[in-house]
Structure formats: C-alpha cells, structure tokens
Amino acid sequence: MADVVLKGLNKRFGDTQALADLDLSIRDGEFVVLLGPTGAGKTTTLRLIAGLERPDSGRIEIGSRNVTSEAPADRDVAFVFQQYSLYPHMTVYDNLAFPLRAPVRKLSSEEIDRRVREIARMVRIDHKLENRSTRLSGGEMQRVAIGRALVRRPAIYLMDEPLSSLDAKLRAELRLELKRIQKELGSTLLYVTHDQVEAMTMADRIGIVAGGRLLQVGTPREIYGNPASLHVAARLGQPHINLLPADLLPGANPPPGTKTIGARTEHLDIIVDANANSKVDWIEHLGDQNHLHIQVHDHKLVTLADPHLTIRPGDRISLTLRDPLYFDASGQRLG
Amino acid sequence: MADIRIENLRKQFGSFVAVQDSTFHVQDGEFLALLGPSGCGKTTTLRMIAGLELPTSGKIHLANEDVTFNRASARDIAFVFQLFALYPHMNVRKNIGFPLLSQGMPKREIRQRVEETARLLQIDHILDRSVSGLAGGDRQRVALGRAIVRRPKCFLMDEPLGTLDAEFREVMVHELRELHNRIHATTVYVTHDQHEAMAMADKIAVMNHGVIEQFGTPQEIYSKPASMYVADFIGSPPMNFMRFTSGLRTGARSISLQGVDVSVPEVHQDLAEAELALGIRPEHIRFSDASPLRGAVYGSEYLGTNQVVAIETSSGVIKARVPANRNFRIGETVGLEFNPAKLALFECKSGRAIASALYSEA
Numbered sequence: 001m002a003d004v005v006l007k008g009l010n011k012r013f014g015d016t017q018a019l020a021d022l023d024l025s026i027r028d029g030e031f032v033v034l035l036g037p038t039g040a041g042k043t044t045t046l047r048l049i050a051g052l053e054r055p056d057s058g059r060i061e062i063g064s065r066n067v068t069s070e071a072p073a074d075r076d077v078a079f080v081f082q083q084y085s086l087y088p089h090m091t092v093y094d095n096l097a098f099p100l101r102a103p104v105r106k107l108s109s110e111e112i113d114r115r116v117r118e119i120a121r122m123v124r125i126d127h128k129l130e131n132r133s134t135r136l137s138g139g140e141m142q143r144v145a146i147g148r149a150l151v152r153r154p155a156i157y158l159m160d161e162p163l164s165s166l167d168a169k170l171r172a173e174l175r176l177e178l179k180r181i182q183k184e185l186g187s188t189l190l191y192v193t194h195d196q197v198e199a200m201t202m203a204d205r206i207g208i209v210a211g212g213r214l215l216q217v218g219t220p221r222e223i224y225g226n227p228a229s230l231h232v233a234a235r236l237g238q239p240h241i242n243l244l245p246a247d248l249l250p251g252a253n254p255p256p257g258t259k260t261i262g263a264r265t266e267h268l269d270i271i272v273d274a275n276a277n278s279k280v281d282w283i284e285h286l287g288d289q290n291h292l293h294i295q296v297h298d299h300k301l302v303t304l305a306d307p308h309l310t311i312r313p314g315d316r317i318s319l320t321l322r323d324p325l326y327f328d329a330s331g332q333r334l335g
Numbered sequence: 336m337a338d339i340r341i342e343n344l345r346k347q348f349g350s351f352v353a354v355q356d357s358t359f360h361v362q363d364g365e366f367l368a369l370l371g372p373s374g375c376g377k378t379t380t381l382r383m384i385a386g387l388e389l390p391t392s393g394k395i396h397l398a399n400e401d402v403t404f405n406r407a408s409a410r411d412i413a414f415v416f417q418l419f420a421l422y423p424h425m426n427v428r429k430n431i432g433f434p435l436l437s438q439g440m441p442k443r444e445i446r447q448r449v450e451e452t453a454r455l456l457q458i459d460h461i462l463d464r465s466v467s468g469l470a471g472g473d474r475q476r477v478a479l480g481r482a483i484v485r486r487p488k489c490f491l492m493d494e495p496l497g498t499l500d501a502e503f504r505e506v507m508v509h510e511l512r513e514l515h516n517r518i519h520a521t522t523v524y525v526t527h528d529q530h531e532a533m534a535m536a537d538k539i540a541v542m543n544h545g546v547i548e549q550f551g552t553p554q555e556i557y558s559k560p561a562s563m564y565v566a567d568f569i570g571s572p573p574m575n576f577m578r579f580t581s582g583l584r585t586g587a588r589s590i591s592l593q594g595v596d597v598s599v600p601e602v603h604q605d606l607a608e609a610e611l612a613l614g615i616r617p618e619h620i621r622f623s624d625a626s627p628l629r630g631a632v633y634g635s636e637y638l639g640t641n642q643v644v645a646i647e648t649s650s651g652v653i654k655a656r657v658p659a660n661r662n663f664r665i666g667e668t669v670g671l672e673f674n675p676a677k678l679a680l681f682e683c684k685s686g687r688a689i690a691s692a693l694y695s696e697a
Contacts (some may be wrong), residue, residue, distance in 0.1 A: 202635035224639045287557035
C-alpha cells in the first residue's frame with residue numbers, strides 16, 4: 001500500500017476537456033470517493049492512474065515514485081470495473097486465484113490457497129468456491145470480481161461504480177462489507193460513483209467533481225455540513241437542500257452579498273401556528289423518513305418530518321431559519 | 336376516468352403460474368403501485384389489465400364494464416412503457432398530438448388539446464422545438480404528454496423510470512405524483528423499487544410468486560406488514576428481525592429475547608412453541624447505556640441528517656437509524672432500546688405476522 005499523488009492532471013478528448021488541473025493526494029490506507037455525474041471526469045481519473053490513458057500534462061506518483069510514463073503492468077494497481085468480468089470457464093476459486101498465479105509473482109500454491117480462502121470469506125463467497133462462475137447470481141459475480149482485485153496487495157485499488165449493476169438491497173449490504181474489508185486490509189482505495197449514498201457512507205474523504213474539475217475534497221461531514229459552493233451543497237443530502245431567496249424566511253443573518261440561502265432539514269425550525277408564514281402542502285410517507293412538502297409564498301420547500309411532531313396536510317406552520325448556508329450570486333459560499 | 340375491479344385473476348403459462356388468484360379494487364382517481372421483484376407477476380397483471388394478455392380465469396372490470404375479453408384497443412387505457420420512445424423526426428407539438436391525429440380528431444381540437452396538455456406539463460414554451468434537441472427531463476415530459484393527451488380512462492405504467500440515474504429519477508418521481516394530483520387519473524404503476532412505490536402511490540400491492548402478499552396504503556404496508564416478506568421488501572434499510580423460540584398467549588405484553596424481557600404490543604392470538612421473529616424498524620431503535628440488551632457496533636453509515644448504525648447482537652446484525660451527531664467506534668458496546676408500540680412479531684416458518692395490538696389500532 002502507498003500514498004498516491006496526482007499533480008496538475010490535464011486530459012483532453014477532441015474538443016472535450018475531460019480533466020482540468022486536477023490535484024489530489026490519497027493517503028496510505030485511505031478510502032477516497034470521487035462523486036459526480038456522468039461525464040464529470042471520474043472514470044478518466046481512474047484510467048490515468050491505472051495507465052490506461054496518458055495525461056496531456058501533469059504527474060502521477062504512487063508511493064513517491066513518478067509513474068506517469070510507466071506501463072499499466074508496472075504501476076501495481078488493481079482495477080474493478082462496473083460490469084463484472086470473470087473467466088466464464090473457470091470456477092470461483094480459479095477466478096480468485098488467477099491474479100496470484102502470474103509467473104512473476106512466484107507464490108507457493110499453499111500461499112495462494114491461503115489468500116484465496118481468506119478473501120473468499122471476506123466477500124462471503126467461500127461456500128461457492130467450486131461453482132463455475134457462470135452459475136452465480138449477479139451479486140455473487142460482482143463479489144467475485146471485487147474479491148479477485150482484493151487477493152492482490154497492490155499500491156492502490158481503483159473501483160469504477162462496482163455496485164451500480166446490483167439491486168438496492170445487495171448494494172446496501174456490499175457497501176458496508178466493502179468498507180469493513182478495506183479497513184481490515186488497510187488498503188488504499190479510490191472509488192468513483194454518481195450515487196451520493198455510496199460516497200457518504202463509505203468514504204474517508206469525498207472529492208466532488210464536475211466538468212473535469214475537483215470542486216471540493218473533505219470528509220463526508222465536512223462536505224455535507226460545510227460545502228464550498230451551491231453546486232457542492234446540492235450534491236449531498238436527501239431531501240435536496242432547499243435554495244431560497246435571501247429575504248424569504250425570518251431567522252437568517254445573511255452577510256453582505258448573499259443571493260441565495262441554502263436550508264436543509266437541520267436549518268429549519270417548525271412551529272404549528274395558525275398565523276404562520278407557510279402551509280403544509282402534502283406529506284410524502286416514505287416509511288422510515290417522511291418528507292414534508294411546504295409552500296412559502298411562491299416557493300416550495302421539502303424537509304424531513306420530525307417523527308415527534310404531529311402535522312397534517314393543510315396545517316399552517318411558522319418556519320424559521322437556524323444557521324443556514326449563505327451563497328453569493330456566483331454560487332460561492334459566504335460567511 | 337374510472338375504477339378498476341380485479342376478481343380472482345389467474346394467469347398460467349404452461350405449468351408456470353404467473354398470477355395465482357388476485358382480487359383487488361383500484362378506485363376512481365387512485366394511484367396503485369404493483370410492487371415486487373422480477374418474476375413476481377406484477378407485469379403480467381398489468382398486461383392483463385391492458386388486454387395484452389388474456390387471463391386463464393378471473394374477471395377485469397373497467398368502469399363497471401366487464402372488459403376481460405375486450406381487445407386492448409377497445410379498453411380506452413393508455414399504456415406507458417419506458418418514457419423515452421418519441422418520434423425523432425417530429426417536433427414536440429406533433430409528438431403529443433399524434434394519438435389524436437390517428438383517432439381522426441379535427442385539427443383545431445387537436446391544437447387546443449395539445450396546448451392544454453403542454454401547459455399541464457409545463458412544456459408549452461417548447462411546443463415547436465424538435466424533440467431530438469431536448470434534455471432528458473423534457474423528453475420524458477413530452478412522452479408523458481403523448482400518453483395523457485387522449486384522456487383515457489386509466490394509465491398503466493411499466494417501470495417508466497427504470498433506466499434513469501438516481502438523481503433524475505427522484506425529480507421525475509415528484510413530477511409524476513404532482514401530475515397525478517392535478518389530473519387524478521386512475522393509475523396502475525409497476526415497479527420493483529419500493530422507494531418509488533412509497534413516494535407515489537395511494538395504495539400498494541406487494542407481490543411475491545404470483546400472490547398479492549399485502550394490499551394497503553404505503554403507511555399500512557410500512558408499519559403493519561402482513562408478512563416477513565413485505566417487512567423485508569419495504570424500507571431502506573429493511574425491517575430488522577431478531578429470532579427467538581417461544582410460545583405466545585393472547586394478552587401477552589412482553590417476550591423474552593436473549594433472556595431480556597422486551598415489551599411488545601399486546602398479542603391477540605395463541606401460539607404453540609415455535610421459532611418467532613421480533614420485527615423492528617431501524618428508526619425505532621435507540622441507544623441506552625442502561626438497557627440490558629447489548630450489541631457491538633459493526634459499522635456505521637453517515638447520511639447527513641442521520642446515520643445508520645449496524646450492531647452485532649447474539650441474534651444477528653441489526654441496523655438502527657439515529658441522529659448523525661454522535662460518532663461510533665467499531666467494536667464499541669452499546670445498549671439497545673426499542674419503541675414498544677411499533678414492534679411486530681412473526682412466525683418464522685410461515686412468515687406470517689402474529690395478530691397483535693399493532694394491527695388492530697387505526
């Protein structure tokens with residue numbers, strides 16, 4: 001395992017600037033998630049680190065070694081793709097053992113066997129080691145694909161939306177497992193996704209990417225609680241952050257230049273009150289979380305309903321801001 | 336608009352029973368979600384209502400008319416598949432008006448109806464644009480417009496949002512529901528996504544192996560699950576189960592879990608000793624140092640306003656949804672307390688819920 005440092009990376013495909021001046025350091029043993037929409041430059045970053053693409057300019061260091069011009073095979077990275085790519089004619093065991101059997105590794109068969117069984121247990125596929133890989137469910141295949149990356153001990157694991165092809169339940173299960181395995185192995189991992197829940201729940205630090213640029217890097221709590229811009233604030237949180245004109249609600253203390261106020265559930269105080277400034281439109285019962293849809297003049301807000309407060313559609317409520325986020329006309333955070 | 340009445344509907348493909356014996360009623364203006372995993376019979380049910388499949392037995396009434404053996408075209412319904420299918424060479428106006436044109440409606444009336452529909456969907460400003468240049472959201476609105484312009488008796492939708500990525504899907508879920516609030520069209524919506532069903536539907540039918548396991552409002556399905564299958568399918572994370580072996584008597588108000596007495600809603604049936612499960616929703620768990628029910632933190636997932644903490648107990652890993660303002664260490668021992676009024680009990684072998692005060696309260 002090792003530190004990975006990216007300095008001033010630029011990459012262009014034709015007219016598209018896929019990456020612009022990207023700087024990022026990933027510490028040894030750290031789980032970093034790049035979060036952004038399709039086309040933001042996430043996958044390009046992974047491919048540059050792996051050596052599948054060459055940067056137009058900039059520098060890539062793995063374990064303090066400049067690898068920018070090295071071939072992929074010399075970089076000591078393991079890549080997990082979105083679609084599981086297993087050898088269909090091999091058993092689960094042989095799929096997992098394959099990366100270890102490469103002649104350059106010179107591992108004894110006892111050592112290979114030990115590692116395969118250890119990883120199979122971690123990704124919970126040890127009961128199917130003798131199955132052909134084609135006789136597995138989608139979730140099992142993806143666990144084998146992740147396991148096959150994990151049997152090696154590369155400088156860094158690169159994962160490109162490895163859970164996106166799985167159903168919701170399995171995805172939730174594997175999120176927790178992947179995070180545990182990464183901590184257990186102490187591995188360095190760079191993971192890209194467009195799913196904010198994956199980023200929030202697994203990352204030690206999240207990097208928010210858009211249009212080839214890295215907008216902010218920080219722990220999930222920092223990014224959620226202390227976003228640098230409107231764009232970043234809107235990437236995290238369910239329901240979405242409410243964006244309001246500065247003078248819509250009382251309780252704010254906007255610094256000069258404030259154009260927009262960002263208010264999440266924790267920035268809104270609600271009191272049921274007949275002479276109030278707002279009205280409850282409807283309540284979206286999602287079971288564990290109920291969303292309150294509120295109308296304030298011409299604006300609509302969505303907030304999580306407090307389970308201890310009885311509110312019905314049509315109720316008048318008074319809505320007050322408590323330490324919300326302030327943004328200027330360009331969307332930068334103020335104060 | 337119209338109601339849909341389904342009676343003892345059954346569909347067999349060879350020896351495979353896709354739908355066993357469904358009976359339910361969608362009221363006029365209601366939004367019903369048919370929810371379940373692939374192969375549960377939800378799409379087959381929808382296709383029978385549409386007239387794309389004929390039932391093996393049973394009846395389908397649409398607005399008090401028996402349409403069981405009517406042809407699809409004679410049923411006055413609109414079927415919405417994946418929303419993206421538009422005619423690329425036509426502009427927005429022509430795309431929306433096409434179903435009326437093929438009905439032979441006069442041009443002036445078409446124009447009026449198309450404009451009305453476009454206003455409803457807030458796309459009246461792009462009526463004369465080509466559809467090929469439109470952004471994803473507007474394309475979906477146009478496709479929806481084409482479905483609603485005919486004003487059919489009801490809408491049938493088969494996973495219309497299936498291919499969208501997460502953030503955009505959220506937006507469309509709200510738009511679809513708001514559209515429904517405006518036009519109140521009777522709607523049957525097929526999905527495997529419990530979140531979509533909970534967010535949009537007035538009623539949900541949870542299906543499993545061709546059988547409707549439970550039919551009710553989203554709140555009923557969520558807080559009073561009829562079976563372990565329903566309890567597990569709904570909720571993210573789903574309901575936790577802690578297994579124990581015991582008999583039960585009518586009037587019992589507590590059970591013994593790992594030797595600890597746990598208060599439960601009053602039991603309303605007698606049961607011989609069997610393997611049972613206590614069902615606990617993640618948001619009904621609190622941490623309390625004083626509680627004798629112990630577990631060790633297995634992992635935690637920060638979600639902003641709150642977090643989901645996984646705890647390893649001697650009855651397996653359970654997940655709690657708690658405020659985000661406390662940090663947990665992996666391995667840390669915690670005491671667990673449950674909201675006694677919200678707990679469910681199940682018989683593990685049949686998976687059925689045990690009758691209790693939870694199910695009898697309004």
